[in-house]
Amino acid sequence: MITTKDKILNAAIDEFSRYGLDGARIDRIAKRARVNKAMIYYHFPGKEALYASILQELAQTIVDTISTSIAKVQETGNPLIIIEAYASHISNLDRRYFMIIMRELASGGKFIKNIIAPTIIEPVTKVIGNLFDAGKGKRINPKLHPQYTMISVAGAVIFYNLMRQILQGTSLHALYFSDNHVHEYIANLLQLMSHGIIKEDI
Numbered sequence: 001m002i003t004t005k006d007k008i009l010n011a012a013i014d015e016f017s018r019y020g021l022d023g024a025r026i027d028r029i030a031k032r033a034r035v036n037k038a039m040i041y042y043h044f045p046g047k048e049a050l051y052a053s054i055l056q057e058l059a060q061t062i063v064d065t066i067s068t069s070i071a072k073v074q075e076t077g078n079p080l081i082i083i084e085a086y087a088s089h090i091s092n093l094d095r096r097y098f099m100i101i102m103r104e105l106a107s108g109g110k111f112i113k114n115i116i117a118p119t120i121i122e123p124v125t126k127v128i129g130n131l132f133d134a135g136k137g138k139r140i141n142p143k144l145h146p147q148y149t150m151i152s153v154a155g156a157v158i159f160y161n162l163m164r165q166i167l168q169g170t171s172l173h174a175l176y177f178s179d180n181h182v183h184e185y186i187a188n189l190l191q192l193m194s195h196g197i198i199k200e201d202i
Contacts, residue, residue, distance in 0.1 A: 004033075004035055004039060004043075005043050007033040007034065007035065008029065008033045008035060008039070008040055008043060008044075008050070009050075009053070009054065009057075010033070011029045011030075011032035011033035012024075012029050012033075012050050012051070012054060013054055013094065013096050013097070013100070014032060014096060015028055015029045015032065016051055016054065016096075016100050016103070017096035017097070017099035017100050017103075018099070019103075020100075020103035020104070020106070020107060021047070021048070021051050021103070021104070021107065021111075022107065024047060024051070026040055026047055029050075051111065052111060052114075052115060054100070055100075055104075055111050055112075055115045055116065056115055056119065058093075058097055059115055059116050059119040059120050060119065061089070062086070062089065062090070062120055063119060063120055063123070063124070065085050065086060065089040066082060066085065066086060066120075066124055066127075068085070069081050069082045069084075069085035069086070070082060070127060070131070072085075073131065077138070077139060078139065079131060079139065079140060080190050080193060080194060082128075082131075083153055083189065083190060083193055084186060084190055086153070086154070086157065087153075087157045087185075087186045087189055088186060090157050090158065090161055091157070091160075091161055091182045091185075091186065093161070095164075095165050098161055098162050098164075098165045099165060101158070101162070102162060124150065125146075125147055125150065128146050128147070128149075128150045129146045129147065131146075132144070132146035132149075153189075153193070156189065157189070160177075160185060163176075163177060164177040
C-alpha cells in the first residue's frame with residue numbers, strides 16, 4: 001500500500017532531481033504528490049529535512065547491501081562478492097538519484113559530508129580494512145591499499161552510472177550504457193579487479 005509519506009518522498013525525489021535542494025519548492029512537491037503543504041510539514045520539519053531523509057534512505061540501502069555481502073565474503077573468502085553486490089545495487093537505483101547526486105556535488109556536497117560520509121564511508125572503510133588485513137597473503141594482493149581500492153571501485157561504479165544518465169539519447173549510450181550492457185560492465189569490473197590489465201609473463 002502506498003502511503004501519503006511514500007507519495008511525498010517520490011514527489012520530492014523528482015523535485016530534487018530536477019532542481020536540486022536550493023531550487024526545489026515545497027509547493028511543487030505538494031502538487032506532484034497531490035497533498036497539501038501541511039501534510040508535508042506533518043511528516044517533515046522542512047525542505048532540508050525532507051532532502052536529508054531521501055539521502056539517508058539511499059545511504060541505508062547501500063549499507064544494507066554491503067553488510068549482506070560482507071557476511072557472504074566471510075563464508076566464502078571471496079572479496080569480489082562485495083564489489084559485485086555494490087555495483088549491481090547502484091546500477092539498479094532509480095535514475096533520479098544520480099541527478100540528485102550530481103546536483104549535490106555541484107552545490108558543495110554538504111549533505112554528502114553530513115550523511116553519506118558517516119553512514120557509508122566511515123563504517124565501510126573500517127570493515128574493508130579488516131577484510132584486507134584478514135585476506136592478505138590469501139586471496140587479496142598485499143600490495144593494494146584498502147581505502148584507495150574502495151574509493152577506486154566506488155568512484156568507477158558511480159561514474160559509470162552517472163554517464164548512463166548524462167549520455168542518454170546519444171550513440172555512446174547505446175554502445176556502452178544501455179540496460180543490456182550493465183551486466184557486461186559489472187563482469188568486466190570484476191575481471192579487472194581480479195586479474196588487472198597487464199598480463200604477467202608465465
